[in-house]
Amino acid sequence: MQRNEAEAECDAKAPLLPAEGPGAPHRVADGADAHEAIPFLDSPSYTVLLQTGLLTARFRKPNLESLDLMPANTSKSKNFCSRTAMCLMIPLLGGCWYDAMNMHFFVPAGCVQRLQDGKGEYHLAGPGHHRVMGYFWTRVGVPTRIVDGVQHGDRTVVVVEQGSVGLAWDLGQPMLLPPGVHEWRSETLRFERCISLDNPVIAVGPYTLVTVDDGYAAITLNNGKLTILPGGSVHFLDHRNWKFQKFITLKMQTDNLEKIMATTADNVIVAVTSTVNWRIIDVETASLMAIKTLYVGEREGSHAADIKKLQNDIMKQAEASLASFIGSVNYSDTFHVAAAAQAAASTSVGVPVPGQEKHADISDNPIFDKKMMNSAVHHANEVTKLYGVEIISINIISANPVDNKLTVALSSGAVASAEALQSETAARANAKAQLIEAKTAAANRLKEAEAEADALRMEARGAADATLIKAKAEAEAERLRAAGAKDAADLLASSDVAVDLAKMDKAGVVMGDRSKFFFGQDPGYFAKIMLREVE
Known part of the structure; x- marks a missing residue:
């Protein structure tokens, strides 16, 4: 048809x-x-x-x-x-x-x-x-x-x-x-x-459709040449020799670093447990240098998300850098730091010890010191950045000596150091209290003396002011009396009778309450005296 x-x-x-x-x-x-x-x-x-x-x-x-x-x-x-x-x-x-x-x-x-x-x-x-x-x-x-x-x-x-x-x-x-x-x-x-499009990697005959999520990248080989496909889009591989190999995550990774035995600067063997935070910063470099992309005798795509080789290289480098860091630390110092911290925490009066203030902060523990640990991270990144990986941090969880007897001995020394520091701190606190008490008493006495001096100064100033006021009042009275006497004299001078009466009055004041006088002269002498006629 x-x-x-x-x-x-x-x-x-x-x-x-x-x-x-x-x-x-x-x-x-x-x-x-x-x-x-x-x-x-x-x-x-x-x-x-x-x-x-x-x-x-x-x-x-x-x-x-x-x-x-x-x-x-x-x-x-x-x-x-x-x-x-x-x-x-x-x-x-x-x-x-x-x-x-x-x-x-x-x-x-x-x-x-x-x-x-x-x-x-x-x-x-x-x-x-x-x-x-x-x-x-x-x-x-x-x-x-x-x-x-x-x-x-x-x-x-x-x-x-x-x-x-x-x-x-x-x-x-x-x-x-x-x-x-x-x-x-x-x-x-x-x-x-029929081919469903809900899978990230879809083989469509000789072609391949690859969906790469955000936060990931895809590694492909185009006739043997490495090609990186970015995330957040769909990619089409347009011939059979353009093969998808792996998905690579660009997110932060946190792995446990297996317990390692490391020797400290003071020859103490410690078992260290830690974690490593890392991420891939250059996918192309990582794919070229550290990620297995060629499958010989294996089905292609069977390791589509396998980055164990890269992860193993990172863990080995982090382990080496951590061992180098532990080798520069005196483990016994950690007990001195702990003892200082214990003494500082157990005293009720926080008195800084001259030259020993740093012991009050547990962050000064050399094993857990951030600045020193950053040097280990920098040492590791010098190598890992060669294959496109950045180690963000290496975090020590525990570091315990393998020899238990050594732990007991160091712990005893730490306790003794803590007790000694505690006694020294208490003595310094008592001295500080006595010094404060003496200073307080001297200050009180000084304040009392200053108060007494101020009172005396105020009293003297009051007496002086009173005397001055009194002298001024007497002088003013004298001036007033003198002015009155002058006015009276001027008035008497205008009348002879008034003058004689004034003389008699003064003579009477001189005689006072005495009624008898004996003179060697004739009786008329008294009258002359009264009238100031006798020379």
Whole structure:
């Protein structure tokens, strides 16, 4: 059966790239026409495949009704009438002749029946009752569900689910089918399988589709040349010799460093337990120098996330740097530090000891000192950066001497040191308290003397002020009396009688309360004295 006009018209309208030789696959052109031909391709995986030109919409049908199937052409009643008519036309042999010349069958809904005619051509009958005329028509198998896919000779019907692509081959060339129902008639085009796009690494015939998550990188070999694919996107490896090898994580890694035996500067053998934090900073360098990418005698991809070789190299270098660091530390110093810290913590009065203030901080422990440990990290990075790895930190969890007797001896010394430091600290605290008490008493006495001096100064200043005020008042009174006497004298000078009376008054003041006087002169002498006439 030849293809109908609808299929020919659909093929003519499909936007295809020109063929590149015999058997070259039909490819969808890039741009808006490609998205119109293959709608609903929202996944980045489909976008990458579309850009490569491997997806084809040539055989895609909009629905099941558009498939090129033999339509139903009869019913039970029509078949009965035709058989009856044949029996009437040819009595006795009519029924046998009818059965020999006609074949009846029924196809359920959603299924197709595979047929083959006498010419060797292949046909697919759609749902319904069918009657075909010809003795050489044969049915192949039983009705098959369309959604399960049908391959019958040169006829193929394929349904590709969303999230998958169909892989077909045409004369050795791969062809990818987008989601939907597809139908074709071809002697060379063969459908192989549907490929789900939910895996990070998908083999699509000779091609590989690689999805790299953020925080990772993919190592690939393109004809032996190392190629690094960054994370956060989908990548298409467009030929068979471009092979995916590994996923490499770029996230921070924390590994336990196995317990190692190291010798300190004072010849103490200690068992050290630690952790190492590291990350890959240069994927290309790490892949070239430290990561195994070639598999000989092993299935490719069997170690897709295996970086044990790189991890082992990092652990060995960290172990060497840690041993070098331990070799520069006096282990016995850790007990002196612990003793100082214990003494500082046990005293209620925090009195700094001259020259020993550093013992109060446990961070000065040489084994757990950050600055000294950073030197070990720097020493390790001098080597690890040569193969693209940075060690962020080496953290010591414990460092215990192997000899238990040595531990007991050092612990006893630490306890004795702590007790001695505690006694010394207590004595210094008592001296400090006495000194503070003496200073306080002297300060109190000084304040009392200053208060007494201030009181005396204030008292003297008050007495002086009082005397000055009194002298000023007496002087003012004298001035007032002198002024009054002067005014009185001026007034007396204006009258002789007043002058005489004033003289008598003064004489009376001189005599006071005495009533008798003896003079060697005549009695009139007294009157002269009173009147100041005697010289």
